[in-house]
Amino acid sequence: MNQLFIQDDFTKSGIGPLYLQLHRRIDDAITSGKLCPGDSLPAERDLALLTGLSRVTVRKAIQSLVASGALVQRRGSGTFVAQPVVRLEQALSQLTSFTDDMARRGRQAQSIWLCRALFLPAPEEMMALGLGTDDRVARLERVRCTDGQPLAIERAALSRALLPDPESVSTSLYAVLDQRGLRPVRAVQRISAANLGQRDAELLGVNQGAACLKIERISYLASGRVVEFTRSIYRSDAYDFAVELKLAPDGERNIA
Template sequence: MPATKRHAARTALPTPTAAQPGGTGRPAKGADAASPTAADRVSRLAPDPTADKPLYLQLVDNLSAAIAAGQWGPGETLPPERVLCEQLSVSRVTLRMAVDAMVEQGLVTRRQGAGTFVRPSIEHALSSLTSFSEVLRQQGHQPGTQWIEQLLRRAHGEEILRLGLSPDSMVASLTRLRSSDGKVMAYERAVVPARLVPDPKKIGDSLYAYLDARGSPVVRALQHFKAVSLNARLAQYLQMREGEAVLRVVRVGYARDGNAIELTDTFCHNDYYDFVAELRR
């Protein structure tokens, strides 16, 4: 899996739905404004009209603090706009300015026709070679893998060039959905020379852990980032709309001897990923 911030026989895979891994996940508790718990959570967000700070910035501060304190969890729906305006005694313009600011900060995300959600975020430093699964576990999340393809086949096209293979070389082709706590985070296609992965079905949730165990770790990698529009098939898997922009990450991993041994193409769900780079002088 690419280093990221906030990736045998063919197996059939049905289109993901809310009931499958990668579905909508936990219930949207925030929308139940009638419950005492929801009403109490909303009341704590109320801005102080006598304060010098603008009301919308107070709302940003209060809601950010509530999210940080776990009062609204990742993926949870915030109460409807009408409910928030009524209970907080603010105008829709004020509320929308606050939500716009939080969208810009990456704290919440809007989904047309569904509402505003607390944004789950996976951070992975761009300088790290830690696997996707390990990063999730370190951050208290449960990684998941839904396999689309695990098979051996002949290398072709860009794979031959990037991995320095002969035209008749065999590769392990590994295509899967990567998830965190049941939510689909990325669509990933990885290709590795067959000599390193003779039985693709033996790979669990981490390709890197498998390669480490075989004594062939990826010790260095180059990544290329590009914004692309989703086609209909990828949009279904990522539970997004066709034509939406996502980040495509092409990664080439190298072994200790300098040979390329991994080519991974990942399409990252734009609601969940944060790419972090630390710069020093």
């Protein structure tokens, strides 16, 4: 790897600012396969010694590659070549689970469980699920992955009356609910843009502050009873959400 950063090659006679020359050198190495996903880069101080560039110049080049998603920095570990992400298009017109979505694409859904237990409900859970202060809520928190790649973080809450045994969910929550005749038939979703905090960024293997899509979903049975209150975070570099729009009937149109 050190051959990528030969000092004589970084000269003021090169094309563009020095930080941009280093940026291109690393980016080209990633594109050509000389640097592979998961490879770690030398520390900033070592890169400065190898290239003969200042640490400020090296830092600027690294930060520009982090911003573009080519590199990822992990606190206490270093700087690594980012794993390539295949973008997925998700339709918003159907109520499906992550497991169903991946199965339709011929992929296998995996979960890294963070929490499966009963708790006293938080105020927002009480409001969404119609619970009292003495009720209990089943919380399911996990990182959703496919092909070993983390794509989303799901934090679902359900009344204990509907899911008294949260550890019974091993893969698909909707499959467990379906077996009990409790699979939701409709949902209301709200989507907003946000930037990832440190913990969620580490769970998704991206940089702190990276853009994400936050989805809040409340799901209902046919009777109108609330089943599920879920707050999810999706990597914006991996997901496109699509919805089909149709022209309203003549009687419902407002013509300006």
